[in-house]
Amino acid sequence: MAEQPIERQPRDVLPEVKDVIAVASGKGGVGKSTVAVNLALSFVRMGKTSGLLDIDVYGPSAPTMFGIFEQPRTTPDHKLLPLEKYGLSLMSMGFLSTDDTPIIWRGPMVHGLVNQFLHQVDWGALDALVIDMPPGTGDAQLTLTQVAPLSGAVIVTTPQEVALIDARKGLKMFQKVNVPVLGIVENMSHFACPHCGEGTYIFSKGGGRSTAEELGVPFLGEIPIDPEIVVGGDQGEPIVIRHPDSPAARAFHAVAERTLAELARIQAQTAQARAAVGKMKW
Ligand SMILES: Nc1ncnc2c1ncn2[C@@H]1O[C@H](COP(=O)(O)OP(=O)(O)O)[C@@H](O)[C@H]1O
Ligand SMILES: [Mg+2]
Helix, strand or coil: CCCCCCCCCCCCCCCCEEEEEEEECCCCCCCHHHHHHHHHHHHHHCCCCEEEEECCCCCCCHHHHHCCCCCCCECCCCCECCEEECCEEEEEHHHHCCCCCCCCCCHHHHHHHHHHHHHHECCCCEEEEEEECCCCCCHHHHHHHHHCCCCEEEEEECCCHHHHHHHHHHHHHHHHCCCCEEEEEEEEEEEECCCCCCEECCCCCCHHHHHHHHHCCCEEEEEEECHHHHHHHHCCCCHHHHCCCCHHHHHHHHHHHHHHHHHHHHHHHHHHHHHHHHHCCC
16 A cells, blocks of 8 residues: 655744755764754855754754853743844754753654744744754654644765665655655765865765755755864854855855755745646636
8 A cells, every 4th residue: 555645734833934944864973963054054144034943852063063052041921032143043952951961852752842942932034944853764853844844855965875875765754744855965075185176085976966866856065074164063163154265165055055946946836836726617
């Protein structure tokens, strides 16, 4: 029997946010948070009001990546106010926990937390909210795809075959819940020699692009390996802020532009289809 597609809830959360973009990966450590952060900041640079929701319950990284270690304030009606940095509105699991004890999240707890985060943060009006998803394709991820009104998903992978296999799984999860996949980003794609600029493809070349082609989704771009990304990530200064003209920052800007272009294309297509249905005589 063919599997039934899972129904998504109608849009009753984040009504003031125009587009909600999930950044996901099949496995951890591929640079999902790095891509989410630099994508959200690239949107700010493009003149968009933008937010970042770090809901990676297994390893929230926004506090370190932005150098923010304060607790968010609450409004009189008990909503959480996002923190602000570099023109970006920010909310992270990590802003709320007070110690380093890892928490073992079980399905229902994750569900409750995700709901709370989506309902109880006062984002105000935003053009785009980027969600840093937990890695993988388990319950936590599925809950998010069902509760959050996702406009689309960006899948992050590295060039190794193991990461690409997991990226395919991630992509299929979004397709199953009818969330458009905006495309694949290949992170840590190659190393550009600081002396001559020549790119060395340390793992293998073209895996992200060929996986995107094979699965029929756009390839959003390659992000090079840049040690400054690690330093910036540890010091609260993401690469697009730290070195806005570096090849890595420019690669992030290009990915951001392609992501928004793909979103616009999908939305125009949907609007056209709706209009066509509207004109039908029943
Ligand atoms: N393009 C890159 N070049 C160099 N280091 C990177 C790059 N992307 C990510 N990193 C580093 O790799 C580590 C994992 O990245 P992170 O974004 O935290 O991954 P994830 O969220 O998928 O677990 C971090 O130390 C980060 O600074
Ligand atoms: Mg992360």
